[in-house]
Amino acid sequence: MTKTAAIIGGGVIGGGWAARFLLMGWDVRVFDPDPEAERKISEVLANARASLPGLADVALPAEGRLSYHDTMSDAVAGASWIQESVPERLELKRKVYQTLQEHCAEDAILGSSTSGFKPSELQNCASRPGQIVVTHPFNPVYLLPLIELVTTEANPAHVVDQAKVVLLGIGCHPLHLRREIDAHIADRFLEAVWREALWLIKDGIASTEEIDDAIRYGFGLRWAQMGLFETYRIAGGEAGMRHFVEQFGPCLSWPWTKLMDVPELTDELIDMIADQSDAQSGAHSIRQLERIRDTNLVSILRGLKAQDWGAGKLLNAQDRRIGGLPATLDEVADLAAPILVVDRAVPLDWTDYNGHMNEARYLQAFGDATDRFMMLAGCDADYIASGGSYFTAETHIRHIDEVRAGARIRVVSQCLLGEGKKLHLFHRMYEGDRLLATGEHMLIHVSLETRKASIPDDRVAVPLARIAAAHAGLSRPEGAGAAVGVR
Amino acid sequence: MTKTAAIIGGGVIGGGWAARFLLMGWDVRVFDPDPEAERKISEVLANARASLPGLADVALPAEGRLSYHDTMSDAVAGASWIQESVPERLELKRKVYQTLQEHCAEDAILGSSTSGFKPSELQNCASRPGQIVVTHPFNPVYLLPLIELVTTEANPAHVVDQAKVVLLGIGCHPLHLRREIDAHIADRFLEAVWREALWLIKDGIASTEEIDDAIRYGFGLRWAQMGLFETYRIAGGEAGMRHFVEQFGPCLSWPWTKLMDVPELTDELIDMIADQSDAQSGAHSIRQLERIRDTNLVSILRGLKAQDWGAGKLLNAQDRRIGGLPATLDEVADLAAPILVVDRAVPLDWTDYNGHMNEARYLQAFGDATDRFMMLAGCDADYIASGGSYFTAETHIRHIDEVRAGARIRVVSQCLLGEGKKLHLFHRMYEGDRLLATGEHMLIHVSLETRKASIPDDRVAVPLARIAAAHAGLSRPEGAGAAVGVR
Numbered sequence A, B: 001m002t003k004t005a006a007i008i009g010g011g012v013i014g015g016g017w018a019a020r021f022l023l024m025g026w027d028v029r030v031f032d033p034d035p036e037a038e039r040k041i042s043e044v045l046a047n048a049r050a051s052l053p054g055l056a057d058v059a060l061p062a063e064g065r066l067s068y069h070d071t072m073s074d075a076v077a078g079a080s081w082i083q084e085s086v087p088e089r090l091e092l093k094r095k096v097y098q099t100l101q102e103h104c105a106e107d108a109i110l111g112s113s114t115s116g117f118k119p120s121e122l123q124n125c126a127s128r129p130g131q132i133v134v135t136h137p138f139n140p141v142y143l144l145p146l147i148e149l150v151t152t153e154a155n156p157a158h159v160v161d162q163a164k165v166v167l168l169g170i171g172c173h174p175l176h177l178r179r180e181i182d183a184h185i186a187d188r189f190l191e192a193v194w195r196e197a198l199w200l201i202k203d204g205i206a207s208t209e210e211i212d213d214a215i216r217y218g219f220g221l222r223w224a225q226m227g228l229f230e231t232y233r234i235a236g237g238e239a240g241m242r243h244f245v246e247q248f249g250p251c252l253s254w255p256w257t258k259l260m261d262v263p264e265l266t267d268e269l270i271d272m273i274a275d276q277s278d279a280q281s282g283a284h285s286i287r288q289l290e291r292i293r294d295t296n297l298v299s300i301l302r303g304l305k306a307q308d309w310g311a312g313k314l315l316n317a318q319d320r321r322i323g324g325l326p327a328t329l330d331e332v333a334d335l336a337a338p339i340l341v342v343d344r345a346v347p348l349d350w351t352d353y354n355g356h357m358n359e360a361r362y363l364q365a366f367g368d369a370t371d372r373f374m375m376l377a378g379c380d381a382d383y384i385a386s387g388g389s390y391f392t393a394e395t396h397i398r399h400i401d402e403v404r405a406g407a408r409i410r411v412v413s414q415c416l417l418g419e420g421k422k423l424h425l426f427h428r429m430y431e432g433d434r435l436l437a438t439g440e441h442m443l444i445h446v447s448l449e450t451r452k453a454s455i456p457d458d459r460v461a462v463p464l465a466r467i468a469a470a471h472a473g474l475s476r477p478e479g480a481g482a483a484v485g486v487r
Helices: A012-023 A037-055 A090-103 A119-123 A157-169 A186-202 A208-223 A229-235 A237-253 A267-281 A286-306 A311-322 A359-376 A381-385 A458-471 B012-023 B037-055 B090-103 B119-123 B157-169 B186-202 B208-223 B229-235 B237-253 B267-281 B286-306 B311-322 B359-376 B381-385 B458-471
Strands: A004-008 A027-031 A066-069 A081-084 A109-112 A132-136 A146-150 A173-176 A339-345 A388-399 A408-419 A422-431 A434-447 B004-008 B027-031 B066-069 B081-084 B109-112 B132-136 B146-150 B173-176 B339-345 B388-399 B408-419 B422-431 B434-447
Touching: A004 A012, A012 A027, A012 A037, A012 A081, A037 A066, A037 B286, A037 B339, A081 A090, A090 A109, A090 A119, A109 A157, A119 A132, A132 A157, A146 A157, A146 B208, A157 A173, A173 B208, A186 A208, A186 B186, A186 B208, A186 B267, A208 A229, A208 A286, A208 A311, A208 B146, A208 B173, A208 B186, A208 B208, A208 B229, A208 B267, A229 A237, A229 A267, A229 A286, A229 B208, A237 A267, A267 B186, A267 B208, A286 A311, A286 B037, A286 B286, A339 A359, A339 B037, A359 A388, A359 A408, A359 A422, A359 A434, A359 B359, A359 B388, A381 A388, A388 B359, A408 A434, A408 A458, B004 B012, B012 B027, B012 B037, B012 B081, B037 B066, B081 B090, B090 B109, B090 B119, B109 B157, B119 B132, B132 B157, B146 B157, B157 B173, B186 B208, B208 B229, B208 B286, B208 B311, B229 B237, B229 B267, B229 B286, B237 B267, B286 B311, B339 B359, B359 B388, B359 B408, B359 B422, B359 B434, B381 B388, B408 B434, B408 B458
Parallel strands: A004 A027, A004 A081, A027 A066, A081 A109, A109 A132, A146 A173, B004 B027, B004 B081, B027 B066, B081 B109, B109 B132, B146 B173
Antiparallel strands: A132 A146, A339 A408, A388 A434, A388 B388, A408 A422, A422 A434, B132 B146, B339 B408, B388 B434, B408 B422, B422 B434
């Protein structure tokens, strides 16, 4: 099998396929009559190059070659995979398959990105129906792993197996449907929600933004990690899935949505759901599932927090409302003592396989400590936006004791030197009175334009000198100036 | 206003409310006739204590006092907020409100957790309808910020304002509905999806697990950060929301779901959606939204990866398939040279406000380097599970040059000492030939049971001695043994 893919139709979806194949080492041959196709695909590819390689913790294979072709017959030359992403018009798709099959290899796989058509509809005018399957992706194709693989009895087993191997090889999760159905699985849900959302807007219940908030601040966070049934299994509590279905089943016949045709909740259907849920999630107790869910949610929410987006933006606003640390130098109670710059609990996602806070998270906390110190010294967001900042040149961490998730940690910061380009800080991290770690850091003031060392202006130099003078009377910390392995 | 909340009904939802109020500094008074209530709430509280405080980057207020009460009249004493989470039976809820209003303060707010009832239904037999509102939360209540706040004209403006202040104060996002409606907003979507899911199972199209996978490997990841309309705005591409609605509108009348009542897509409705979407997201171009979305997705996916769950588990499996680094000592090409232990791209979420890789991520990469070195030296997952591991005691990082998201970085590791309890490593990080940083690390072998230093057994001691002997001939790295600020 060649690692050559032909991309027929290069819009948002086709471009996403092109990017995924290319970044996973395949050569990609594009056909798209749109004169703008090359520009559009370049833009998708730029996004994919920025995001996909770093998602892996290993280096991806060397990128394949990308080429554009004026005809379908040229594009499919040598291709073992052909991905069709032309507009959703059945007659158009059938015509495209006719042309493709006149020119492509007999053992190539033709995957259709169709959102709604069944594979039998694509196969039933084709000269070789067996090589046509539905491989329905989700935007952005280069990041989301789900591919709905839909096949029919016309597809030989080896074609289905080969399709799975290729999709897995480019980092996708082929979800093979048990049988074909209009709109496959996911789009049935999207369609149901979309229709309900249109009603909510039309009826003046909520705006597009309110609807998005209702999703991304609530069940959207649950669905990103567990989906529908595993979430409800937990909601059923200790009694599990059967209890949930029995309890919430009746609501189905209440007038909650615009659309009311409801499957009868027979004992048989309840059994089927409960049994499937056991097979899916029964290896974990409800308590375990709760802890897994919560750790996932904390990871997702903290990820969004770092981007200041969605529910993470809400959390940052909440942090500001809670406050607690000095926001300006004048709020520091005793400037002649090390300054409290971090006061927080250890998040669930900061621990590692050794059962304690991971070493990198110590530096994250010390980095936050440095950021807070810089803010107090006038190097705040405004100053940084004006073109000056400090870069860390050197760090020395001594791990003195362990700490676990949930523990409240504090970092106090002592300024060893704060003049000219240099800022020399010594952080101590405590849980209560227990010293956990020290961090010694040398920072250099830089111009963010030249990326070279520079002298801070008075907005920073003056408050920094004030702190340095106040800390001059403190004794030099034990451990400062030490090298690794030297006592 | 007192910071005292009464929790009426202490199941999964009531317990979640109790935990959120308590951890945000409120005193909480619980009434629940279930003899198991105290145990159940303790379990919810244990989950909340493990997850909520670390979600904040500041210390939460001191925890309030929790008490259990035998009667509703006792529970509501002194409470300024009363949260009702009793079973979804209207007559029961009405009776509860009657009792609550006989005993609670006239200016207290009575919030109902009802998923489906409208506030007017709760208010219309009440002695003081003005103090009853719907505040519908999402499980787990202590982590998910969304609260659907539903009010009627019977609620004075100051009650609505006060409800928002309290909810915001305990870290929630009050989504105030424009008018009441059965099942509010989110549950209308959940109901539509739930019904469709039941059909899919009943019709044998997919199992509960396949349905969950269809959600959490695809659109669930999108919804966690942008919801429905902002996602579709991007899908519309450069032409935006209006194009999307016009293009996908017709699908609504196709037979994709079981339920077909469809709002007519009049010009007026299309305008309404496009205008609302502009108001919501118009500040960002489609290209900007794409980059925001991709960075969010990378953050979420990498968070799930660290938990080896959902789409993150798929990504870890993909990393193993791609491989690339030596998995055993025998696969190391030249044992007499520093060993390649990290080879990867810098993820989008590893950069900070200075536009380069954040200092903590250097240590994360060096920590991964150490993990890989340990694995090669026999300290792998099996060894760690058997009770031995290495803890980092000291770290010295020198930042030599900057690196940005997307860059491919490599770390090679030199063993300076590997005998007895000690492991002394020197990592060098490169982008191409450009030296970015060095990391010098002293690790101590420990028993994971006693958490004290111990001698590794031969599964580690033997391969480690082999590496140390092979590296004995390497020259001592420039910068090894240096202290911060000393050249």
